[in-house]
Amino acid sequence: MTLNLEIWRDKLIYQGLSLGLVAMLCGSALVMGNQLTREAIRQAEAEDLAASLAQVLPAGFAENDLLADSVHISANHSPPVTVYRARKAGLVTAAVFQTSARGYAGEILVLIGVDREGRLTGARVLKHTETPGLGDKIEIGKSKWILSFTGKSLVNPPAARWAVKKDGGDFDQFAGATITPRAVVAAVKNGLEFFATHREEILR
């Protein structure tokens, strides 16, 4: 057996076939792994999403399952935004969706909840690549700053004051980091404008 293998191992056909066989076995292992884990991963991700939706939407807004009631809205040729709707007795009470803006080191993804009147029920940063120690104070785990958005709307404060204090607005910036909070303020404001533009569609 060993001797045979040693002769065979030098042949091109053996090398090609053995490489193909290994690739096939690995491919099958991956397919099986994917099939076995797909359902569990989908469920875990749905739980994640539900948990983050609950963070920006206080209890009492929804009687329905938000994940089951979503609508895709595309604005200005940008990729469609998935809007999750909270309903009470069939009436939409609030909408939750993602909005984003460019920060200091990349895209900052913010999840916001907006009630029927266009007031923020909450905002949370989902994902960012800002400088640790400076820009990461936008995370709820690092600072309470993001909570200052709750209750705000496009008329409170007025549009001109939707900016950080350094730019003459109402929102605090951090020592050593202005670009990051400025981006988050812009993202939230964009989200509110998106809601205002598509209000009919969302509340349907």
Add this chain to the structure above:
Amino acid sequence: MRVRETLRNGLWDNNVVFGQLLALCPVLAVTTSGTNGLGMGLASTAVLIASNTLIALLRRFISPTVRIPVFVIVIATLVTLVDLTLNAWLHELHKVLGLFIALIVVNCAILGRAEAFASKATVGQAALDGLAMGIGFTMALTLIGLVREFFGAGTLFAQASILLGPHFAFLEMRLSEAFEGVLMMILPPGGFLALGLLLAAKQAYQERHARARPEPLHPVVKEA
């Protein structure tokens, strides 16, 4: 049995980071805290043991001419399976480690061990070598992470309870309320500084050790 020798080799003499100077990209990228270093180290250890074992099992059948692509496929498959498994059944842990797991594929230390050791050893030896190298790698990552975290943020093992579970919350420490750290140590330059200084410390220690005992009891055989 060469158990002691293999362990010593992985943990100290031929340590992946401080001896072979391999895998420096993940080392510098993830060691912003002790917890991150520990998590990356543990995930790499799992892949290292599995890949070493599999390669040793297959070594008779692998023709030397195609060995590198075979190693690469095996390692990439293992990493993907670890990623899927963690994502499905240890989802909280995956949220902390997820970013690093894909990085393990490009960890040249794993391909290095497959090539330099596992393809020439028995299954038992290869698995033990994977364990020793993995522990050595984990220790190095955790140490660099702790040094950077302490000087950069003033904490030790912050958020360890997310990685290891609530029982390990006692690891999370802040040594002094007054010391908030120098941010640079958490940023990339701090990684190079911490790595360089620790390497220098190891060299200095070995030099002193060698001078104190001119005839080495265990001659160190350098591996490729």
